[in-house]
Amino acid sequence: MEAEAAVDYLVDERSKAQFDIDAMKIIWAGGKHEFEVSDRMARLVASDPVFRKDNRAILDRKELFKNTLRKAAHAWKRIIELRLSEQEASKLRFFVDEPAYTDLHWGMFIPVIKGQGTEEQRKKWLPMAYRMQIIGCYAQTELGHGSNVQGLETTATFDPELDEFVIHSPTLTSSKWWPGGLGRASTHAVVFARLITDGKDHGINGFIVQLRSLDDHLPLPGIIIGDIGMKFGNGAYNTMDNGFLRFDHVRIPRDQMLMRVKQVTREGKVVQSDVPWQLLYGTMVYVRQTIVADASCALSRAVCIATRYSAVRRQFGSQNGHETQVIDYRTQQSRLFPLLASAYAFRFVGEWLKWLYMDVTQRLQARDFSTLPEAHACTAGLKSLTTSVTADAIEECRKLCGGHGYLCSSGLPELFAVYVPACTYEGDNIVLLLQVARFLMKTVSQLGSGERPVGTTTYLLRLEHLLQCPCDVQGAEDWLKPDVVVQLFEARSARMTVACAKSLSKFSKPEDGFMDLSADLVSVATAHCQLIVVSKFVEKLQQDIPGEGVKQQLEALCSIYALSLLKKHLGDFLSTSCITSKQASLANDVLRSLYSQVRPNAIALVDAFNYTDHFLGSVLGRYDGNVYPKLYEEALKDPLNESVVPDGYHEYLQPVLKQRLRTARL
Ligand SMILES: CCCCCCCCCCCCCCCCCCCCCCC/C=C/C(=O)SCCNC(=O)CCNC(=O)[C@H](O)C(C)(C)COP(=O)(O)OP(=O)(O)OC[C@H]1O[C@@H](n2cnc3c(N)ncnc32)[C@H](O)[C@@H]1OP(=O)(O)O
Numbered sequence: 001m002e003a004e005a006a007v008d009y010l011v012d013e014r015s016k017a018q019f020d021i022d023a024m025k026i027i028w029a030g031g032k033h034e035f036e037v038s039d040r041m042a043r044l045v046a047s048d049p050v051f052r053k054d055n056r057a058i059l060d061r062k063e064l065f066k067n068t069l070r071k072a073a074h075a076w077k078r079i080i081e082l083r084l085s086e087q088e089a090s091k092l093r094f095f096v097d098e099p100a101y102t103d104l105h106w107g108m109f110i111p112v113i114k115g116q117g118t119e120e121q122r123k124k125w126l127p128m129a130y131r132m133q134i135i136g137c138y139a140q141t142e143l144g145h146g147s148n149v150q151g152l153e154t155t156a157t158f159d160p161e162l163d164e165f166v167i168h169s170p171t172l173t174s175s176k177w178w179p180g181g182l183g184r185a186s187t188h189a190v191v192f193a194r195l196i197t198d199g200k201d202h203g204i205n206g207f208i209v210q211l212r213s214l215d216d217h218l219p220l221p222g223i224i225i226g227d228i229g230m231k232f233g234n235g236a237y238n239t240m241d242n243g244f245l246r247f248d249h250v251r252i253p254r255d256q257m258l259m260r261v262k263q264v265t266r267e268g269k270v271v272q273s274d275v276p277w278q279l280l281y282g283t284m285v286y287v288r289q290t291i292v293a294d295a296s297c298a299l300s301r302a303v304c305i306a307t308r309y310s311a312v313r314r315q316f317g318s319q320n321g322h323e324t325q326v327i328d329y330r331t332q333q334s335r336l337f338p339l340l341a342s343a344y345a346f347r348f349v350g351e352w353l354k355w356l357y358m359d360v361t362q363r364l365q366a367r368d369f370s371t372l373p374e375a376h377a378c379t380a381g382l383k384s385l386t387t388s389v390t391a392d393a394i395e396e397c398r399k400l401c402g403g404h405g406y407l408c409s410s411g412l413p414e415l416f417a418v419y420v421p422a423c424t425y426e427g428d429n430i431v432l433l434l435q436v437a438r439f440l441m442k443t444v445s446q447l448g449s450g451e452r453p454v455g456t457t458t459y460l461l462r463l464e465h466l467l468q469c470p471c472d473v474q475g476a477e478d479w480l481k482p483d484v485v486v487q488l489f490e491a492r493s494a495r496m497t498v499a500c501a502k503s504l505s506k507f508s509k510p511e512d513g514f515m516d517l518s519a520d521l522v523s524v525a526t527a528h529c530q531l532i533v534v535s536k537f538v539e540k541l542q543q544d545i546p547g548e549g550v551k552q553q554l555e556a557l558c559s560i561y562a563l564s565l566l567k568k569h570l571g572d573f574l575s576t577s578c579i580t581s582k583q584a585s586l587a588n589d590v591l592r593s594l595y596s597q598v599r600p601n602a603i604a605l606v607d608a609f610n611y612t613d614h615f616l617g618s619v620l621g622r623y624d625g626n627v628y629p630k631l632y633e634e635a636l637k638d639p640l641n642e643s644v645v646p647d648g649y650h651e652y653l654q655p656v657l658k659q660r661l662r663t664a665r666l
């Protein structure tokens with residue numbers, strides 16, 4: 001092959017940018033300090049050979065898992081040696097870019113003890129967990145029940161004589177099934193089980209259970225444990241040891257029941273504390289919030305790959321003597337730029353959701369539980385919306401990259417395989433949207449009783465107005481006015497909510513109505529969540545946005561986000577009479593001109609994510625755009641190319657070829 005010149009094939013593209021890219025990098029990172037930490041951790045990981053990840057697709061499961069253990073141990077060593085802060089450590093984890101048992105230990109086991117343990121329990125268990133002297137996981141889901149948490153079957157029966165709980169799996173379907181980190185690595189788990197005292201079932205609660213010996217890692221007596229097997233895709237989520245677990249009358253001391261929500265006394269009396277029982281679901285609320293922030297990362301990564309490659313790739317036509325860059329096709333822009341806009345939109349809504357979560361946590365500490373239902377609805381709804389869009393978007397980016405997008409070296413197949421379970425874990429996306437719909441129906445039904453909607457449902461206070469207000473668009477430029485767009489999304493959501501509430505009221509039993517109308521309820525919840533994302537993008541733009549041209553770019557992206565949703569859900573907007581077909585047509589014209597505005601900035605807008613080539617893991621998304629020689633290099637590394645004549649030729653290929661020769665002679 002020709003010697004490779006160190007050329008930046010995207011240099012011209014970068015020179016077209018009309019904004020201060022360094023300022024945009026800081027906006028994307030969430031601040032100067034955040035940018036600096038992120039940049040430092042990205043480089044640290046990229047320069048460390050232990051964190052190599054280009055061989056994941058070809059390692060077998062055992063090698064893959066061992067390699068993950070090695071990386072996790074190395075990461076932990078570096079964290080201690082460099083005395084990294086929690087923020088730095090979690091950025092390091094992000095750039096290592098490999099699901100591992102440590103995610104569940106830090107992301108769920110520690111938070112569940114923090115959120116559901118008593119002061120005493122936190123003092124006992126957290127120091128060991130922080131030092132990783134024990135490794136924990138979150139064992140809730142069972143073979144028979146995941147979404148329906150109240151349907152879990154594992155039992156925790158109190159034995160007052162010995163002051164212990166007996167943890168037991170009474171049926172096959174009560175086996176714990178799916179918990180990450182359980183299969184091979186964890187020494188402990190927070191197990192969700194039915195609390196039984198004196199023959200009475202008190203519902204679900206969490207219990208800390210030791211699973212494996214701290215001396216030799218063997219399962220403790222009565223524990224049957226293992227990995228549930230290979231999952232979708234090569235590499236991908238198979239670095240994680242999702243496990244199964246059965247209990248045969250395993251005894252634990254009474255003080256290993258997490259007792260913030262319910263307590264069991266020495267005599268076996270169950271005492272309900274004054275915090276809402278829903279705090280038992282609190283760890284899920286926390287993780288759903290982190291999943292929203294993570295969606296913008298996965299989406300921006302796919303979009304970065306597809307945008308850079310679309311600028312490098314040329315097919316047909318003629319542009320100054322060259323074929324046309326595929327990014328200049330209007331169809332490519334209309335598929336790609338809404339995804340670019342969504343990446344920014346999800347980033348900002350993720351920031352806001354983090355704030356909302358911190359706010360509700362502080363209130364809970366001060367015994368103010370009033371915002372919990374809203375926090376649940378927002379985290380559930382936005383987790384559902386952002387992960388569904390991101391999963392579809394990664395696949396769309398693969399298609400935007402044509403045939404080469406299907407190669408593992410594009411980075412997109414693995415990204416897709418690792419990302420799609422986010423639509424299922426931490427709550428199936430449909431089940432979660434139904435929770436949002438339930439919250440909206442309740443909010444609307446209480447409007448007459450003087451209960452004031454709060455937070456993201458405040459717009460329902462203006463219900464009368466929203467049910468009849470015409471859309472304020474006369475000319476195309478009106479579509480660029482944020483207040484016009486926000487009111488339109490409010491009107492659509494309010495009208496769909498009220499229509500559904502009316503239909504529900506016709507059922508004598510509300511649960512029958514919920515079953516029958518569930519598909520419509522999901523659409524209502526989606527409309528409400530899209531309104532939240534649009535509003536939070538608009539609110540972000542009302543803040544001080546430093547940097548030349550940065551605000552203008554974000555304004556264009558915000559309009560693209562909202563107007564492309566309008567186009568996609570035109571049926572909703574027209575059927576609720578929120579807009580006319582003439583206004584819809586104007587919106588389409590505006591979108592086209594916004595795409596032209598973004599086009600020269602597209603490469604700089606994805607550069608602002610500041611992803612290293614190591615993190616992107618994509619030949620197509622390389623910073624320098626040097627795609628073709630690198631595609632060859634990657635192909636030549638494939639084990640199939642290790643020998644000129646393939647293994648198996650003599651046994652299986654040659655005899656066939658010879659037989660064909662004989663047949664030909666006949
Ligand atoms: C190699 C790498 C090395 C690196 C090493 C580095 C080391 C150190 C680095 C440190 C860095 C840290 C890194 C951390 C990374 C973190 C990442 C996290 C990773 C996460 C991975 C995810 C794995 C997946 C886990 C799981 O999936 S866990 C299981 C999740 N399960 C679910 O979500 C189940 C879904 N079901 C439900 O939630 C419920 O059952 C239901 C809500 C659907 C229904 O419940 P129920 O029937 O009880 O309720 P109702 O519908 O009747 O409602 C009753 C009322 O309660 C309200 N409600 C419901 N839920 C909640 C809630 N959560 N909060 C508040 N209120 C709630 C309803 O609204 C009802 O209210 P009402 O009565 O007023 O109407």
Ligand SMILES: Cc1cc2nc3c(=O)[nH]c(=O)nc-3n(C[C@H](O)[C@H](O)[C@H](O)COP(=O)(O)OP(=O)(O)OC[C@H]3O[C@@H](n4cnc5c(N)ncnc54)[C@H](O)[C@@H]3O)c2cc1C
Nearest residue numbers: 138139140141145146147178179180421424425426427430
């Ligand atoms: C990669 C991965 C990692 C995981 N890690 C963990 C972990 O660490 N710990 C843990 O405890 N669990 C874990 N889980 C389990 C996960 O939380 C559950 O799979 C998830 O909550 C969905 O539950 P389910 O499997 O019971 O789905 P089901 O509820 O069986 O869903 C099947 C179908 O039924 C539909 N459906 C269900 N209920 C309703 C309803 N009421 N109305 C309408 N439709 C409905 C769903 O939309 C879906 O289409 C993990 C799962 C995966 C895939």
